[in-house]
Amino acid sequence: MITIAKLKTLKDRTCVRKCALLFHQQATLALRNQHEPAYLAALTGLFDSPQFRSVLGESELARLAGLGVKLSLLQEAELAVACEDIHYLLLQALGSDSADWDFVDEEGNLDSSQRTILDHILVLDRLRSPYNIGSIFRSADSFGIQKIYLVEGCAAVDHPRTYKTSRGCTRTVEYEVLGEEAMLARLKILDLPLFALETGGTELDVFPFPAKGIGVIGSEELGVSPALLGACEASLGRLSIAQAGTKGSLNVAVAAGIMMHGWFSA
Template sequence: MRKLKNEELGRLQVTEFKDAPKTPVVLILDNVRSLHNVGSVFRSADAFRVEKIYLCGITATPPHKDIRKTALGATESVAWAYAKETGSLLDTLRGTHQIWAVEQTQGSVSLDDFQPEAGKPYAFVLGHEVKGVAQEVIDKCQGVVEIPQLGTKHSLNISVAAGVVLWDFWVKTSGKKTSREPGTKPSTE
């Protein structure tokens, strides 16, 4: 095996990314305080070609040097918008998306049991690093998905949680194990 060079990865250019079909999912960051987390979520959103990221409440928005530091250009490829109130945004998205919080709650669905319907758009809400997704936001969601954890900590970093949920959603809805052969350009069909 030989490590591939960047030019061998067949990555999309920003304009190609914007025109390419998207995974039918949006991410909603509910009062996320860490700019590095915001940037990392942008990178994961780019990797899975999500439709959009909504940055809500105190969540910082691009351009910002600390977001740019971890996003590595993904703020240019991934569509995003700011919404002051997460709850109002969910009211707007309710007609077009299945809305699920990523949180630990009574009655949550374990991620391994979560079965999204292929082709239907979803929205996943990720919350504040310490307080999680606000209860009033959870109350507006159609469900809550929980990532199983086996260690001593009770939570994952939100950027890690976003990556895990996006990977799981993509695998379950695309029917594929990988999006392309290594070293080839991803399909835009």
């Protein structure tokens, strides 16, 4: 745990960012009644420091002071909520944010070492929406996907909307962009079982998910391309998700998430 003396020597924004992470850690500890009251009190003492006054506005400082007073009066879940309120207030002041209970390193980046990685690979075939690409990366991070291949024509992984929707997971899941011909050649080299997430296939609850394999996901409009679908049908075929509503298909990112969870749990 970084010392208060060390925090006081850091540059303004670095100090505030470190403190945000420390309050996040203390929130986690508070839920198990393992927080450190003396350390929390020392952290709140920094609220009036030059570093904090340089980064936060007067209204933010006032709210921060009010939250700091509450900390000594709270325990466990209520204390955790107050610590998280401080965490997010500091991130907002820095113009940054993170998802609830992320595993992060000391620099505030998602900690890839916390991931469980399986021999599961995805191929995204011409998904045009950066929001869908980002959402799939976020689910892929959670459900053990080793790597994502994107066929040329997909929305850019480095698009701001992709990154924002992924909540940083475009940096935790390995990926590569290939043309369709190069992708087909790569599939031959990998020589793994293939299946397509498509209508008209075996339903998810009885699908024979491979321990090592590749799932291909196409666009909502056109589905998986004929060439890639042919490769899948020559292997494990199609996987389908049963539905009981009025829509003909699910959002592709939602469907991909359901499929990834089924594969992860198999």
